[in-house]
Amino acid sequence: MPKYGRVKDSHIKVLEDIVGSEKVSTRPEELYCYSRDSTIFKYRPDVVVRPENSAQVSEILKVANEDRIPVTPRGSGTSAAGLPLPVYGGILLDMSSMNKIELIDVENQIAIVQPGVVCDVLNERLREYGFFFPPDPASSPICTIGGMVNTNASGNRTMKYGPTRNYVLWLEVVLANGKIIHTGSKTLKSVSDYDLTRLFVGSEGSLGVVTKVGLKVVPLPESVGTAIFIFDSVDKLVRAATKVRLSGIVPEMLEFMDRRTTSASFDYAGIKDVPEGNFLLLDLGERREAVEPLLEKVVSICNSENPEFVDKTLDLEYRENLIKARKAALPALSRLRPSTAMEDCTVPLTKLPEAAVKVEKIPEDLGVEGFGLGNFGHIGDGNMHPTFVFDEREEEQRKALFKAIDILYQDIVLPLGGSVTAEHGIGLTRAKYVALEHPSTVGLMRSLKRLFDPNLILNPGKGKGGPLSVEEVGS
Amino acid sequence: MSVYDLESYSEDVQRCMRCGFCKSLCPTYEFVGWESGSPRGRMLLIKGLIDKELEVNEYVADKIYKCVLCGYCLWRCPPGVRTTDAIKACRKFLVDSGFYPRELDDLEEKIEKSHNLYGLPNDSRLKWLDLANLSNDVSVNRKAEVVYFPGCVTSLSSRGRRIAYSSSRILNKMGLNWTLIGEEEWCCGNPLLLSGKLDRLKDIIEHNVEAIRGLEAKVLVTSCAGCYRMFAQEYPKFVGDLGFKVYHISQLIEERLDLKSFMVKDGGKVTYHDPCELGRQAGIYDSPRRILKDIFGSLFVELPKNKALAKCCGGNRVTRIINPEVSRSLALRKLDEARSIGARKIVTACPACVVNLSEGGGEVEVVDLTEVVAEVMGLT
Numbered sequence: 001m002p003k004y005g006r007v008k009d010s011h012i013k014v015l016e017d018i019v020g021s022e023k024v025s026t027r028p029e030e031l032y033c034y035s036r037d038s039t040i041f042k043y044r045p046d047v048v049v050r051p052e053n054s055a056q057v058s059e060i061l062k063v064a065n066e067d068r069i070p071v072t073p074r075g076s077g078t079s080a081a082g083l084p085l086p087v088y089g090g091i092l093l094d095m096s097s098m099n100k101i102e103l104i105d106v107e108n109q110i111a112i113v114q115p116g117v118v119c120d121v122l123n124e125r126l127r128e129y130g131f132f133f134p135p136d137p138a139s140s141p142i143c144t145i146g147g148m149v150n151t152n153a154s155g156n157r158t159m160k161y162g163p164t165r166n167y168v169l170w171l172e173v174v175l176a177n178g179k180i181i182h183t184g185s186k187t188l189k190s191v192s193d194y195d196l197t198r199l200f201v202g203s204e205g206s207l208g209v210v211t212k213v214g215l216k217v218v219p220l221p222e223s224v225g226t227a228i229f230i231f232d233s234v235d236k237l238v239r240a241a242t243k244v245r246l247s248g249i250v251p252e253m254l255e256f257m258d259r260r261t262t263s264a265s266f267d268y269a270g271i272k273d274v275p276e277g278n279f280l281l282l283d284l285g286e287r288r289e290a291v292e293p294l295l296e297k298v299v300s301i302c303n304s305e306n307p308e309f310v311d312k313t314l315d316l317e318y319r320e321n322l323i324k325a326r327k328a329a330l331p332a333l334s335r336l337r338p339s340t341a342m343e344d345c346t347v348p349l350t351k352l353p354e355a356a357v358k359v360e361k362i363p364e365d366l367g368v369e370g371f372g373l374g375n376f377g378h379i380g381d382g383n384m385h386p387t388f389v390f391d392e393r394e395e396e397q398r399k400a401l402f403k404a405i406d407i408l409y410q411d412i413v414l415p416l417g418g419s420v421t422a423e424h425g426i427g428l429t430r431a432k433y434v435a436l437e438h439p440s441t442v443g444l445m446r447s448l449k450r451l452f453d454p455n456l457i458l459n460p461g462k463g464k465g466g467p468l469s470v471e472e473v474g475s
Numbered sequence: 476m477s478v479y480d481l482e483s484y485s486e487d488v489q490r491c492m493r494c495g496f497c498k499s500l501c502p503t504y505e506f507v508g509w510e511s512g513s514p515r516g517r518m519l520l521i522k523g524l525i526d527k528e529l530e531v532n533e534y535v536a537d538k539i540y541k542c543v544l545c546g547y548c549l550w551r552c553p554p555g556v557r558t559t560d561a562i563k564a565c566r567k568f569l570v571d572s573g574f575y576p577r578e579l580d581d582l583e584e585k586i587e588k589s590h591n592l593y594g595l596p597n598d599s600r601l602k603w604l605d606l607a608n609l610s611n612d613v614s615v616n617r618k619a620e621v622v623y624f625p626g627c628v629t630s631l632s633s634r635g636r637r638i639a640y641s642s643s644r645i646l647n648k649m650g651l652n653w654t655l656i657g658e659e660e661w662c663c664g665n666p667l668l669l670s671g672k673l674d675r676l677k678d679i680i681e682h683n684v685e686a687i688r689g690l691e692a693k694v695l696v697t698s699c700a701g702c703y704r705m706f707a708q709e710y711p712k713f714v715g716d717l718g719f720k721v722y723h724i725s726q727l728i729e730e731r732l733d734l735k736s737f738m739v740k741d742g743g744k745v746t747y748h749d750p751c752e753l754g755r756q757a758g759i760y761d762s763p764r765r766i767l768k769d770i771f772g773s774l775f776v777e778l779p780k781n782k783a784l785a786k787c788c789g790g791n792r793v794t795r796i797i798n799p800e801v802s803r804s805l806a807l808r809k810l811d812e813a814r815s816i817g818a819r820k821i822v823t824a825c826p827a828c829v830v831n832l833s834e835g836g837g838e839v840e841v842v843d844l845t846e847v848v849a850e851v852m853g854l855t
Binding site: 076077094 | 489494511532538
């Protein structure tokens with residue numbers, strides 16, 4: 001474990017001078033609340049600080065760097081990877097107060113936002129101009145742009161529009177030593193620097209603290225239409241989705257939920273007129289006159305795999321509820337068991353059917369009572385979110401979780417040529433697989449981490465720059 | 476375990492996996508700013524208390540009492556955590572532990588001694604009959620098919636009484652065989668439940684239920700969203716089947732009055748504010764809207780955040796007592812929202828919302844649904 005400095009009363013006083021005493025807390029109740037994200041792990045910070053601007057972040061980092069105090073940035077705390085958890089304590093930077101939309105300039109297709117702006121809030125504002133920021137994580141009602149940049153988040157619309165990195169034009173970042181830098185350009189094209197912007201995107205808060213983001217925004221599609229299907233097997237569902245993908249039609253969303261996840265999500269969303277089963281959602285965003293013929297075409301394609309139920313709609317309210325059900329897949333699985341652990345893997349598209357079938361068998365092979373699985377994800381990108389459902393308070397089930405994760409990544413995903421994270425980040429649970437997936441570059445990544453953050457104070461104990469095993473990290 | 480025992484919410488708070496969907500429209504999170512001020516944070520605080528990882532203290536109490544119990548988190552929660560009930564149970568635990576806002580003692584005393592939340596003599600519940608010249612048109616404490624339960628704000632506050640006038644005239648117009656229970660009407664108990672002061676709640680519930688059963692009523696109707704939710708959802712938890720049906724007056728109006736012939740064709744846009752305890756928490760969204768569409772046609776416009784997404788106006792009694800700045804701020808925001816769509820009038824279906832929004836002031840007129848109906852029908 002790196003030797004870190006301890007947060008002392010003198011540090012608290014300095015932090016209070018920087019941001020004001022009302023924005024600093026060492027109350028045990030707050031530290032308790034900030035010790036959690038969507039994972040089962042718990043790590044308490046020593047102090048929570050809520051900065052309001054880049055200058056404050058810079059001052060905080062200077063103090064932390066000098067005394068080698070860990071700093072963990074946090075947006076809305078929705079991570080399913082333990083990213084905002086302060087493994088070694090120290091300062092937790094709650095960035096949610098930095099939530100101003102500083103500029104919307106649709107003529108130049110750019111929005112400048114602070115990192116605490118919530119994804120759906122930004123899109124609500126952009127809609128007034130007929131524009132949007134396409135990446136659409138399931139947590140969009142609450143996740144922040146800062147979190148999305150740091151994870152290179154993507155979500156439901158990636159198949160057509162790509163992930164967050166495709167939209168980040170420019171960044172303001174505070175480095176570990178407090179220096180404020182700007183990367184990229186506020187133009188749509190620029191190759192005048194090394195692509196530092198892309199280096200920071202997906203860096204999980206390990207290289208610097210993002211304090212402003214210049215995002216490319218694009219016009220909303222004229223019209224949307226949705227088709228849904230229920231299949232009696234995941235295999236048929238994957239084959240149908242593959243046929244759509246190869247047809248030349250590019251849906252905005254091509255999403256799936258297995259039978260258990262569908263049941264829990266429909267229960268939450270109050271969807272009663274669609275039978276339960278393996279659910280495929282296909283959403284098109286096109287020119288007005290193109291939507292209906294394309295919907296007909298995808299229905300015809302999917303019908304070749306004999307779905308048990310088919311429906312298509314142009315009704316926005318119905319569509320919204322279907323998407324709401326899909327977006328709630330992870331938390332809705334908590335209806336089944338008291339704990340959930342969502343994983344995040346991607347495999348080559350042609351390997352998806354094989355991967356889906358193997359993943360389905362993990363709980364059965366482990367044979368631990370009370371330990372199960374719900375699977376869902378972005379089938380158009382080969383990205384699955386196998387989610388283990390269990391009771392974290394039961395030791396055997398907790399052990400089963402770590403075995404299941406090993407099987408998932410070591411025995412299924414990596415041998416099939418996949419990647420151990422598609423959009424959530426390495427975080428805590430996947431740190432041990434980085435070296436397996438990237439044996440030739442893990443050393444370079446560590447060197448890069450030390451170049452930006454020599455004292456290893458930024459979000460330590462996780463991520464690409466300092467992989468540790470789950471056992472080392474503990475819980 | 477008794478009703479609202481904190482331990483009985485142990486599995487609920489365990490099931491909260493902190494997705495944070497509840498945070499997105501929580502009306503009080505932004506007043507607090509810290510994670511402990513979000514619904515997700517409150518569930519963690521409760522878990523901490525149950526698991527004995529946190530000590531009960533004033534800091535915890537402050538956060539738990541900041542909640543306005545609007546129920547947005549309950550509606551939004553994919554795991555199905557009973558958030559609002561967990562908050563009520565936690566408040567009971569805080570009261571039992573001695574950590575709660577002391578202003579609530581006064582409220583409790585008034586309800587205990589006078590059976591209403593103002594501490595007025597309970598026979599003054601009927602004063603509105605004289606004020607509106609309705610004494611000869613309304614029966615009191617007689618056997619009838621329907622009991623009208625106005626509730627404290629409607630019976631006893633000067634603004635609320637106008638809702639009693641319009642409601643009673645509407646019930647007469649329907650030709651119903653109805654009665655009041657008069658001074659035998661006790662505060663429904665909602666303010667005590669929201670306070671966490673549950674010691675006398677069962678007695679109050681039993682008293683009101685017996686009083687209504689004693690009149691052999693088949694139906695209880697109320698014009699108050701809080702009373703409605705108490706009778707429909709909370710009373711059965713304490714005494715089982717009530718033996719009578721519970722209606723909000725908007726449901727009866729929709730069922731029994733044809734208002735299309737009273738359509739208003741000018742006068743500006745009119746909008747509707749969903750009371751939290753009627754809309755999101757009881758699922759009654761459509762009856763008030765159908766009535767307003769019949770009356771105002773295309774002049775009726777929705778607020779940007781409506782139905783399940785409607786933002787709380789901050790009008791519940793407990794919030795008005797212990798967090799008046801939150802109540803006022805939420806009311807002003809609601810009125811701003813109405814102004815943003817050019818509404819001249821905001822209609823709601825709860826006296827607590829009417830009173831709180833009216834105190835917000837400004838050029839937007841605040842009225843109860845029953846007042847609108849009575850006015851267009853000439854029942855004034």
